[in-house]
Amino acid sequence: MRNILPVLTVVLAVFALWYGGAVMLNKNWAYDKAERAGVELSFGEMVRDTMTQEKPRLPPPHQVGAELWKTTGAMVQRGRAFSKRSLIYHGWITLSSTMLGFVFGTGLGILLAIGIVHNRAMDKSVMPWIIASQTIPILAIAPMIVVVLASAQVDDLIAKGVISMYLSFFPVVVGMVKGLRSPDHMQMDQMRTWNASRGQTFWKLRLPASAPYLFASLKVGIAASLIGAVVAELSLSQDGGLGARMLVGSYYGQTVQIWSALIAAATLAALMVASIGLVQRVTLKRMGMAQ
């Protein structure tokens, strides 16, 4: 509970900055309109105008909040939570490809890490490629992956999942390689004195020792996976999703729509990271490793 005050302070500061920014960025349009109508704007009138524009450069928080409510809570009240105009519907689409990519990305990451830790050749040869894979801008490679997979008649959901996977396997590989190597010399020697096989050393020592590293990676991985899904939706916008909402919003200059999709994506990411944090706490506690 003692976190509340600092968190509240930061939130207030963000809102103050946001409102200030909205006034600064939207005031030109307010003055332009006034000039064309041939009227003088007082400072108060100008500020009021910047808060209510239909297509502001930077929509103030209350406009974004109203749009968010209109496309989520209000639609639920009308029983239309999954209509195409609802952010819940679009959020669900983004969530499904995020989760698909995350599950496969995590699996791929763990498998690669196991290979790298146990095989010298893989350690030397695969790691540089994995790092190189992340230096390619995802925005450039996503449309190509979509085109290639579409021509192979692959389902759109899987195509988007592949892009999520492409981003989310990386933190898992890096974290798991470190985690699987975290047992020290003494612990490895100890296994040797018991004549333990590599499999036994893996299941009884390396894998449990890597658990804290895995969870740290999963948190980064799921956020990256969401970015992947949103980027993929820019190429597959006909299916909807938060990314598609942003794209459509930018076509028609609907800044309020872009920002509300952005906030929805951020909220989704926060919820996913928080739920992994929860699983982490429960798992490590049951393992007796809670800090």
Add this chain to the structure above:
Amino acid sequence: MNDTVISAKNLSLTFETNDGPVHALKDINLDIAKGEFVSFIGPSGCGKTTFLRCMADLETPTGGEITVNGVTPREARKSRAYGYVFQAAGLYPWRTIGGNIRLPLEIMGYSKEDQAKRVQQVLELVELDGFDRKFPWQLSGGMQQRASIARALAFDADILLMDEPFGALDEIVRDHLNEQLLALWARTEKTIGFVTHSIPEAVYLSTKIVVMSPRPGRIADVIESTLPKERPLEIRDTPEFIEIAHRVRDGLREGHADG
């Protein structure tokens, strides 16, 4: 006694480093008989730990010969002939004390009932009965080290190799554990190899004290203890004890003088 358990002949080990070869061990000759309690003492760099690790097949000698139970250390390790206690307890934080002691038993494929029975037995042996469901962090350092000794005793190894197991503990805990270790040794009749840098500890525990000296690591003196097998802590004030301690100190000083 001709039932030799560990035998080293002209054993040498040279590490190749960037600064040239380091002679960790040079021409070591030693026989350890069944049921002996042998301490290795010497300044750091004298190769006492390296010698113990050679017995355990954690290091490979570069010259000479060493046998454990009449076979190579590698074969001895594969047949799980020894238990090894490291300087740190090295208990897994995600396993309970019972789970930690069960770990080598699981690896060696003991049956579930046998595992439970043995865990119970060794916990009693190190006076930790009732602690099997506790996690390591709930125990003091001395108790953790006792648990790690219990783990090394849980399977049927006749040899117990201990590398400064009480090095990180305070004097009072150490005295207590030394007493317990002697009692345990008397009851189990195991052969014990014990690395230490404490003269009183070496004299109090051992039937044989191997004094080593550094650069190159070699044996400076081997002292057969004349102390009786029954040893209360007060024995450390007897003239006999002090005389042996004196000889050990002399051996250490000599090793330094020409080293």
